[in-house]
Amino acid sequence: MNVTIVDYNSGNISSVINSFKEVAKDKVNIEVTSDLNKIKSSDKVVLPGQGSFKSCVGALKDIKGLVDTLNDFAINNKKPLLGICVGLQMFADVGYEEKETKGLGWIPGKVSIIDNQNRKYKLPHIGWNEINIIKDSKIFKGIENKSHMYFVHSYEFIPEDKNIISATTDYSSSIVCAVEKENIFGTQFHPEKSDKIGLKIINNFINL
Amino acid sequence: MLKNRIIPCLDVKNGRVVKGINFVDLKDAGDPVEQAKIYSDGGADEICFLDITASNENRDTIYKVVERTSKNCFVPLTVGGGVRSVEDINKLLNCGADKVSINTAAVQNPKLVEESSKKFGSQCIVVAIDAKKKGESWEIFTHGGRNSTGINAIEFANKMENCGAGELLVTSMDKDGTQSGYDIKLMTTISSNVNIPVIASGGVGKLDHLAEGIKSGASAVLAASIFHYGTYSVAEAKQYLASKDIPVRI
Numbered sequence: 001m002n003v004t005i006v007d008y009n010s011g012n013i014s015s016v017i018n019s020f021k022e023v024a025k026d027k028v029n030i031e032v033t034s035d036l037n038k039i040k041s042s043d044k045v046v047l048p049g050q051g052s053f054k055s056c057v058g059a060l061k062d063i064k065g066l067v068d069t070l071n072d073f074a075i076n077n078k079k080p081l082l083g084i085c086v087g088l089q090m091f092a093d094v095g096y097e098e099k100e101t102k103g104l105g106w107i108p109g110k111v112s113i114i115d116n117q118n119r120k121y122k123l124p125h126i127g128w129n130e131i132n133i134i135k136d137s138k139i140f141k142g143i144e145n146k147s148h149m150y151f152v153h154s155y156e157f158i159p160e161d162k163n164i165i166s167a168t169t170d171y172s173s174s175i176v177c178a179v180e181k182e183n184i185f186g187t188q189f190h191p192e193k194s195d196k197i198g199l200k201i202i203n204n205f206i207n208l
Numbered sequence: 209m210l211k212n213r214i215i216p217c218l219d220v221k222n223g224r225v226v227k228g229i230n231f232v233d234l235k236d237a238g239d240p241v242e243q244a245k246i247y248s249d250g251g252a253d254e255i256c257f258l259d260i261t262a263s264n265e266n267r268d269t270i271y272k273v274v275e276r277t278s279k280n281c282f283v284p285l286t287v288g289g290g291v292r293s294v295e296d297i298n299k300l301l302n303c304g305a306d307k308v309s310i311n312t313a314a315v316q317n318p319k320l321v322e323e324s325s326k327k328f329g330s331q332c333i334v335v336a337i338d339a340k341k342k343g344e345s346w347e348i349f350t351h352g353g354r355n356s357t358g359i360n361a362i363e364f365a366n367k368m369e370n371c372g373a374g375e376l377l378v379t380s381m382d383k384d385g386t387q388s389g390y391d392i393k394l395m396t397t398i399s400s401n402v403n404i405p406v407i408a409s410g411g412v413g414k415l416d417h418l419a420e421g422i423k424s425g426a427s428a429v430l431a432a433s434i435f436h437y438g439t440y441s442v443a444e445a446k447q448y449l450a451s452k453d454i455p456v457r458i
Binding site: 011012014015018019021022050051052055116119122123124125126127128129130148150151152153154170171192193194195196198199 | 209210211212213248253278279282283284301302303304305306326327328329330331332374375403404405427428457
């Protein structure tokens, strides 16, 4: 099996690579590439993302044919894809970080700044927070409700269809932190930085 | 609920762990990768490496240490010391650091904070502030606490927030190495003046100091010697905070 981590100059992805390689060992081949043919022929795709919504979407578009290839992979061919952090946020129609930017439009909704309740809460939301699992998700197999995951973000994904939300976390308000829509998975937290429990989520995705 | 973070810090010199008292008088004590693994297995919420003599010496050893650590520890890793340029930050991130802390260069060239937070995202840019009491306020120092700047710490903290820093790592020069507790007033003043998380540093000698640090308004507490010399384990520190009703990840 081949799992491809999309390398599209979206910032620091070495931790994502290290964690997937740690979980995959010799059983699964982990590719790190932006080569369209390799993405097409892989069994699963991981879409990481750090920095701003605008810069990540811009970086995706800078690689000719990448957005179309990802659309084919996830929407037409319905193969498993996992978005992490801004990788998940880009599923939305639109994001408002820096300036209004169109997303991939895979899951209707928007990405807005977290309401800090008049500076009562610090932003970014950084650190370990508990997740409330509200729907059985294949990537949460063996993960207990209220497990701690590592977060670092200032913007949140607000999907229109609440049925695709698989977990939330409580900060200044209830924040969507995991989604599952058919073959498309996303986590706002960083499984690659969430110690053994995070590696388990990665293992679940690899073994889908 | 967001938990308060405990961050053990390892001072690294030539690829080996050391810890000084008031930034001088170093002792050598072990492999940073093994130490980091012990910390993360013990429940450390993040790991911090400070390459203390990086300003003066060959830095290549730290890149190898970061690379090995990131293949063995799956909690966030912050690396600081001698970070001067966008290229330095890029190299550390590529080796597997999750955040980079900038001290002297942020003072000399605030644009570096602005540029790097735009390029890599605020989430990976930590500005380290070394502050010393001066009258009713605090002054910041650079070069590992050796050079005074005349710059007010509170004003500088605000400026760094505006430049795009994701977090501030605030060390009290007066308290560092004394084991007499954080400079609580400094932590309270800075964290109430900025809207980004503050990591309290400098002066921890016993577990109650960690509790005081959290109560001061800091989002995370950093300590080196108490963990490094095995006075307390990270797990003991967390149990203690939990017993004081301070939310931690256990």
